[in-house]
Amino acid sequence: MTRQIVLDTETTGLSAEDGDRVIELGCVELFNRKLTGNDLHLYFNPERDSHEDALRVHGLTTEFLSDKPKFGMRAPEIVEYLSGAELIIHNAAFDVGFLNKEFERAGLQPLRHYVSEVTDTLAMAKAVYPGKRNSLDALCDRFGVDRSNRTFHGAKLDAQLLADVYINLTRGQDALLIDVGTSEPEEGRVIEIDLRSFVLPVITASIQELAVHEEVLAQLDKASNGKTIFRREAAENVAII
Structure with missing residues (x-):
């Protein structure tokens, strides 16, 4: 299964093209959908100050x-860590645009040359919940994800x-999986469950x-x-029987 990296950045402002920079990078690794x-x-x-609006969001001062x-x-180090992974990003165009600009400054190729693909969870959420709020905060509330310690x-x-x-x-049918034991299956092994043994x-x-x-x-x-x-x-079912 593809190694997945959930990625987010904080920046000095909203425009990489106008000179705003990445000031924080956070990456969380998933393998087989587990941390x-x-x-x-x-x-x-x-090497520059954050815009006032951005500073109010992330709280990362110049000092x-x-x-x-x-x-x-x-x-x-970043390229080595991300190499070959599928990136999971919310509103991916924003983060990818900033990272591409930072890679360009460092004399590197754009991000797509190092990763297998980029998945945009904002686009996914809009497809599943059209017409609803699909910010990260809104999705946390929708799925009951605790964000109480998120001041900035x-x-x-x-x-x-x-x-x-x-x-x-992306849970889908994974929500129907039955816990058949505490031990982890060997990589690539498929566990088969005979449902005939269950009496409903x-x-x-x-x-x-x-x-x-x-x-x-x-x-x-x-x-x-x-x-x-x-x-x-x-009536038709009775007639068939």
């Missing part, structure tokens, strides 16, 4: 960043939150519930001139 602990968290000296390494000094936006913290959101957003309970309707059901069907019959689909399907 590995092999994370990367770096601060950088951008705090003044003794941090420049991005170019850590660029080889931080790249590492936001990457951790996004990892949880991504797992929820059959709950029958009570007399009162059947009476209410019949009353509802009678109302539907009246409203549809006897064209209730439920009765027709039931």
Whole structure:
């Protein structure tokens, strides 16, 4: 399975083309949809002040960043860490644009040359929840992801939150998986479960519930001139049997 890196950045402003810089990089590694602990968290000296609006978001002052390494000094380490991975990013165009500019300054190729692909969770969320708020905060609230300790936006913290959101957003049939033991399966091994060994309970309707059901069907019959689909399907099934 592809190694996945959930990534977020903080920047001095909104425009890489106008000279804004990356000041924080937070990366969380997933393998087989599980956190590995092999994370990367770096601060950088951008050699410029953050815009006031950006500073209110991330809280990373020029003084705090003044003794941090420049991005170019850590660029080889970043490339090595990201190499071959699928990147999971919320609003990917923003972060990728900034990282490409930083790589360009460091004499490196654009990000796409080092990673397998980039997955944008904002685009995914818009497809699943069209017309709804799909910011990271909104998705955390939707999936019950705890963000109570998030005073400022931080790249590492936001990457951790996004990892949880991504797992929820892509859960699908994984939510139906049955825990068959505490031991981890060998890599590449598929666990087969014989569902015939499970006995599912059959709950029958009570007399009162059947009476209410019949009353509802009678109302539907009246409203549809006897064209209730439920009765027709039931009759056809009986005829087949």
